[in-house]
Amino acid sequence: xxxxSEAERISMYLxxxxxxxxxxxxxxxxxxxxxxxxxxxxxALWHFALRGTFNMAITDSALALLNPYHxxxxxxxxxxxxLEADVAFTHKFIARExxxxxxxxxxxxxxxxAFVQSIIGLCVLKLAFKKSIRD
Amino acid sequence: MxxxxxxxxxxxxxxxxxxxTLAEKGKNVTVIDGGQTDEKYNSITPTTDWLTLxxxxxxxxxxxxxxxxxxxxxKEAKVGSQLTPxxxxxxxxxEEYLPFQSSSLFPFESLAVGGLGGGWGLGCFMFSEAxxxxxxxxxxxxxxxxxxxxxxxxxxxxxDDAGVYSVGKLNRLLPPPSLEKAMQPIFKKYAxxxxxxxxxxxxxxxxxxxxxxxxxxxxNSVRNTDMEYWNDxxxxxxxxxxxxxxxxxSGKISHIKGCLVLSFEENDGKVFINALxxxxxxxxxxxCNKLILCAGVLSxxxxxxxxxxxxxxxIPFLCNPYSYMPTLQWNMFGKTHEDRKSGIGQAILFHxxxxxxxxxxxxxxxxxxxxxxFKLVKESPxxxxxxxxxxQLLYPAFVVAGIxxxxxxxxxxxxxxxxxxxxxxxxxxxxxxxxxxxxxxKIARREALYKKALIQLGCLPLRSIRTPHGGSxxxxxxxxxxxxxxxxxxxxxxxxxxxxxxxxxxxSGFNYLPAKGLTFTLMANAHRVCxxxxx
Numbered sequence: 001x002x003x004x005s006e007a008e009r010i011s012m013y014l015x016x017x018x019x020x021x022x023x024x025x026x027x028x029x030x031x032x033x034x035x036x037x038x039x040x041x042x043x044a045l046w047h048f049a050l051r052g053t054f055n056m057a058i059t060d061s062a063l064a065l066l067n068p069y070h071x072x073x074x075x076x077x078x079x080x081x082x083l084e085a086d087v088a089f090t091h092k093f094i095a096r097e098x099x100x101x102x103x104x105x106x107x108x109x110x111x112x113x114a115f116v117q118s119i120i121g122l123c124v125l126k127l128a129f130k131k132s133i134r135d
Numbered sequence: 136m137x138x139x140x141x142x143x144x145x146x147x148x149x150x151x152x153x154x155x156t157l158a159e160k161g162k163n164v165t166v167i168d169g170g171q172t173d174e175k176y177n178s179i180t181p182t183t184d185w186l187t188l189x190x191x192x193x194x195x196x197x198x199x200x201x202x203x204x205x206x207x208x209x210k211e212a213k214v215g216s217q218l219t220p221x222x223x224x225x226x227x228x229x230e231e232y233l234p235f236q237s238s239s240l241f242p243f244e245s246l247a248v249g250g251l252g253g254g255w256g257l258g259c260f261m262f263s264e265a266x267x268x269x270x271x272x273x274x275x276x277x278x279x280x281x282x283x284x285x286x287x288x289x290x291x292x293x294x295d296d297a298g299v300y301s302v303g304k305l306n307r308l309l310p311p312p313s314l315e316k317a318m319q320p321i322f323k324k325y326a327x328x329x330x331x332x333x334x335x336x337x338x339x340x341x342x343x344x345x346x347x348x349x350x351x352x353x354x355n356s357v358r359n360t361d362m363e364y365w366n367d368x369x370x371x372x373x374x375x376x377x378x379x380x381x382x383x384x385s386g387k388i389s390h391i392k393g394c395l396v397l398s399f400e401e402n403d404g405k406v407f408i409n410a411l412x413x414x415x416x417x418x419x420x421x422x423c424n425k426l427i428l429c430a431g432v433l434s435x436x437x438x439x440x441x442x443x444x445x446x447x448x449x450i451p452f453l454c455n456p457y458s459y460m461p462t463l464q465w466n467m468f469g470k471t472h473e474d475r476k477s478g479i480g481q482a483i484l485f486h487x488x489x490x491x492x493x494x495x496x497x498x499x500x501x502x503x504x505x506x507x508x509f510k511l512v513k514e515s516p517x518x519x520x521x522x523x524x525x526x527q528l529l530y531p532a533f534v535v536a537g538i539x540x541x542x543x544x545x546x547x548x549x550x551x552x553x554x555x556x557x558x559x560x561x562x563x564x565x566x567x568x569x570x571x572x573x574x575x576x577k578i579a580r581r582e583a584l585y586k587k588a589l590i591q592l593g594c595l596p597l598r599s600i601r602t603p604h605g606g607s608x609x610x611x612x613x614x615x616x617x618x619x620x621x622x623x624x625x626x627x628x629x630x631x632x633x634x635x636x637x638x639x640x641x642x643s644g645f646n647y648l649p650a651k652g653l654t655f656t657l658m659a660n661a662h663r664v665c666x667x668x669x670x
Contacts, residue, residue, distance in 0.1 A: 061518035081509040085196035103469030114521035
């Protein structure tokens with residue numbers, strides 16, 4: 001998969017929409033400069049994550065606990081920063097006025113989703129991708 | 136060989152004020168500095184406010200992330216790795232020309248025009264009489280110098296409950312910037328619980344800050360664009376380079392940029408300065424009548440140790456321990472920050488257990504605004520997608536307490552200069568820094584007290600994060616003040632013992648470091664030292 005195709009998959013995962021070619025190119029440039037290298041041991045896990053949003057979510061959530069500085073996370077992080085610094089996606093990062101109750105419900109729901117993703121991710125990675133989660 | 140009258144080495148907070156003091160006395164002043172500047176980002180950062188440019192500027196990725204994505208730090212733990220691209224010039228070429236070696240100490244130095252003053256947080260604090268005495272600084276002289284520097288740079292603040300610990304004694308204070316929404320509930324809670332908190336030694340107030348809230352002829356009042364971390368377009372935040380610019384424009388100084396001073400020698404009533412031209416790596420020699428070192432504590436230490444051929448000699452080093460404590464303020468949950476405010480220097484919480492003003496800790500409280508969310512998301516133990524959603528909800532409720540602790544000398548706090556032919560300068564400064572177990576216990580106890588106080592103020596602490604040693608960027612004490620006249624010490628007036636015409640006007644002489652922000656006191660001391668220098 002090309003780096004620009006990766007960018008689209010990661011964008012779908014992070015903000016639920018595809019990114020423009022401009023953003024994808026910016027991601028490719030960032031990967032080229034920062035070099036978050038996916039090793040041979042990590043290739044299988046990376047291909048697994050790139051298959052879809054759910055796969056990427058459980059992979060990222062599990063690695064956040066097992067190995068937060070994993071190169072796969074570095075790639076996703078680069079894309080997160082690039083999306084935030086783009087006019088088209090500012091609204092996904094700037095706070096909105098919800099009121100206490102609505103914000104609490106949204107927080108509880110997001111927290112529950114994050115928890116479930118972490119649990120599933122931990123099980124999948126520990127069973128199927130042991131080599132990748134070592135430092 | 137170029138010959139000068141008075142040479143000031145360094146153009147940071149102390150160098151700029153020292154040069155101005157000498158120039159105002161009619162001296163012929165030359166400033167020599169490392170000359171690094173921002174060639175790119177300041178000119179492309181717009182003058183509009185934070186929210187408008189976030190929603191409209193197609194080029195924001197350039198100054199927020201950097202053209203080489205240098206604004207996206209990943210694993211870097213070095214102090215300064217979180218600098219915005221526009222401030223990254225502060226650490227340009229430092230590894231090459233100011234090498235430092237340690238596994239326990241990670242200082243931040245600069246070769247920039249204006250020095251570390253270019254990234255100063257603007258907090259201004261006067262040391263108390265007891266604190267000045269511990270430092271080895273004379274109270275009456277320092278009071279005068281604090282006032283003079285305040286008049287020069289412009290300080291806003293209040294003489295409130297915390298005024299006695301910050302700038303309450305200054306005349307001609309400017310009014311503080313308006314209080315942001317996130318801080319208002321904290322002050323309300325403080326007003327309700329004042330007696331309880333003060334009985335435990337806690338005093339909350341508005342910070343003294345070097346931020347103009349009224350216009351001056353050459354600088355604007357704060358525009359509330361919420362962009363102080365990214366540019367200095369309105370010049371409301373004081374930066375040392377502004378003083379240099381003023382002195383250069385008026386012809387009161389000459390300025391040699393891009394030179395690293397290595398050492399000095401005295402001969403026949405003159406001082407010979409050995410330096411390295413950074414652009415060519417050629418050695419140059421200057422001659423002068425008087426030399427004032429304001430290069431920053433570690434750079435000054437290098438220059439002095441080389442000059443006295445004192446390799447492998449340990450000299451003391453002081454650095455305030457610094458932690459930060461993210462907290463959640465439930466009053467702000469579900470709300471947003473208001474637009475067009477300045478988040479700089481809104482509130483400060485001092486801890487003075489016995490009321491003697493001799494052992495005071497400080498916590499600067501600031502909200503998470505004019506900063507990008509991705510950096511906060513990285514700190515959570517969550518996948519980035521979930522982290523984004525959760526932090527988007529939470530960040531207006533974040534209040535971060537940056538806690539500084541006091542600092543005294545210790546056996547395992549020192550630096551030394553080691554010869555190293557592999558380095559451009561032929562040597563490397565090495566250091567060791569370790570807190571004693573008593574100090575660790577004191578810090579832990581104080582932070583536990585701060586946690587309780589913050590809870591009383593409606594801020595729930597989430598964790599306490601100790602920065603690497605050196606993270607406070609408050610350094611002092613390498614060449615302590617002493618009346619005994621030993622080498623590698625300073626006379627109380629700042630003159631280097633063992634020299635005829637060399638003075639040190641930065642923090643090298645301080646025998647103690649209060650927890651308060653250091654920069655204003657450094658500037659006042661530079662004024663004090665340079666005021667006394669006569670032809």
